[in-house]
Amino acid sequence: MTDTLFELNGGRYQRPIKPLVVVCIDGGDPAYLEASLEAGVIPNTARFMKDGFYTVVDGTVPSFTCPNNMSIITGSQPEVHGISGNFYLDPATREPVVMTGPELLRSRTVLAEYARCGLKIVSITSKDKLRQQLQKGLDLSQGHVSFSAQYADRCTLAENGIENVLDYVGMPQPDMYSPELSLFVLEAGIRLLQDRRPDVLYLSLTDFVQHKYAPREAEALDFYARLDDAFGRLAELGAVVGLTADHGMNDKAKEDGSPNVIFLQDVLDQTLGKGQTKVICPITDPFVAHHGSLGGFVRVYCNQGADAEAVIRIARSLSGVESVWDRDSAARVFQLPADREGDVVVVSEAGTCIGAAEAEHDLEGLKGHRLRTHGGVSEARVPFIVSEPLNDAYWIRAAGGRLRSHHIFEFTANGTVR
């Protein structure tokens, strides 16, 4: 065992013995692994799971992309790192604010800490919304690389530590709604690993495929086969690979194929009166064609005069609602920052999602496929895979049953030091 390089949020991080790659498979519900294993299309991942380490763990609730990516790269929960959704309501202006600003991230990151200790970092994300938080504390003039596949065609040395990325990776600019947006991230990581031999890589994919296709559909199996091929090449290049997901994914459509939605804002407007409450869907980002901003977790803010207790009672009575929480309870149970929490939190069951007002949701992009989405407790179980066996100390810690997805860096790095 080597010495501790740094401590962060209760985790102790050692110097990795080989290049360390952590991949966040966006929307990588364990059901996709099950289907892909059954179909025999992910031999490398199967080998990691059998010969390395595999379990299923809890991620962060709300089971959205931003909070979970921040949990993973800080080794903590939102009560520490501050990012509890893609959106929150600014208490001063009462306006929704996107939560992707690095100034909102309240913790240092594992990536920045490794960098501080002299290690070379690569961080690549599919969607640019995550990039600035992922690279927080990284000085990109020091040989680190951070960019998004979304803006691969506009990388600059100053901004990203790399340029001419399309040529470098040998792929065209991927479309925002394509499997290639994720595959580009992996191919870029592989190329950089070959070429520059960075010490630590964080590769964050996107869930376009999982939103659109169920685990046993050909498109999903094909996507997983392509991911698996890339994972195999990362290991072949001598990296130790940790795989987890930001969240799972559930079918939330009715039998007839239409989305199974509670339009909570409409319900609250009808019962309590218009303008009394504001429902925020923290899944929202600018690219919503595959989920229409419908998720399994919403926040309700009460305007002056509106009664949180009334909202709780109404929400609890709605079929398809799993749980309803006041601010403090939600913050406590899900380890969220209370100062960024709504007055009421509403979580839906696996088969149902929650929206604001029907008129605010553009469901055009959902036509032709069933709504699959995430956000609730039902989508918080994610895989936790390390490509090599854990050493005794970490294997025993895992046996204690308190492993979470935010331990993936620590376990992949330290757990494979012998």
Place this chain on the structure above:
Amino acid sequence: MTDTLFELNGGRYQRPIKPLVVVCIDGGDPAYLEASLEAGVIPNTARFMKDGFYTVVDGTVPSFTCPNNMSIITGSQPEVHGISGNFYLDPATREPVVMTGPELLRSRTVLAEYARCGLKIVSITSKDKLRQQLQKGLDLSQGHVSFSAQYADRCTLAENGIENVLDYVGMPQPDMYSPELSLFVLEAGIRLLQDRRPDVLYLSLTDFVQHKYAPREAEALDFYARLDDAFGRLAELGAVVGLTADHGMNDKAKEDGSPNVIFLQDVLDQTLGKGQTKVICPITDPFVAHHGSLGGFVRVYCNQGADAEAVIRIARSLSGVESVWDRDSAARVFQLPADREGDVVVVSEAGTCIGAAEAEHDLEGLKGHRLRTHGGVSEARVPFIVSEPLNDAYWIRAAGGRLRSHHIFEFTANGTVR
């Protein structure tokens, strides 16, 4: 793969290829495994975990003994099998009723189904309270055995399918408050396995040790070493062994060592008035010295005129409460039978427990040790161990992440058929 012998509650059960032993380690929190692995005192269990199959899964909430034992032997949740606590309030008489009567069990059991298919069954429990439900549907004149260590000294052929058990096992009658009450169960199972070669054994232990000692205390490590020795002998005798727990265990004492209790009945009496509500602690059984009937999950019944909404509001405001549910929500989220549910369910956080009125709890037996108990969501994570590797079909199913403790019979039996 052999054919399906029977189907029960969605599970398909094949003929086990060798004697099948499932052990329910009462209070067997994963933390005890972690501590015992660290101390190196459970070599057989460590081998099962490394060479066989191991993961951590959710059990049934409330995380009490009766509901979880019934989940395990029926392969279902309480909404199916009906047993949602050790106690419930009879809606007609408004009196607490012990829930151990076989007539309250609404499902056939895996044990009875195996028996119907001609297999020989042994069911041994530490405390007699479980015995009648465990043996429901077993005709003890047909060579099956069912008894409790508690009443080992009064077994009869007619009632238990065995007599002179103390002589047969070669141990004295164990004390109700002793590690030997569990060890007797295992020794009896081993003796019967050697002697009569039954096909299926269910061995249900008791959590006296875990209530009293934290995972790293010498008494807990010694107990686990003795359990491990018995597990090793079961495997040596040619059995495939499945290990799970009914629930975990958490320290619920304050810094000064006194129990960290919310006496909810007192709170409700003070706020709503005496006689308005009735708090039921479904952990209650006649042997309470080690936990004083304090657990992490209570039911509140509202008498005529009392308002469940008021109870919910009050309970939610109490420090140490994790979640509060109305009847329908509790039934839905925890898969409980609504007709046996309280008007309100209150679940405590890991470090807190909930009682009824202070005057109703005898905490005398707690003197000299910290309160350790269970019942809530925090104590519902349990180990899931199979002594042999799973075949591909079951290994892949496990990878899907929906494994629960009630799958232990199916996975131990079918999962090791090659």
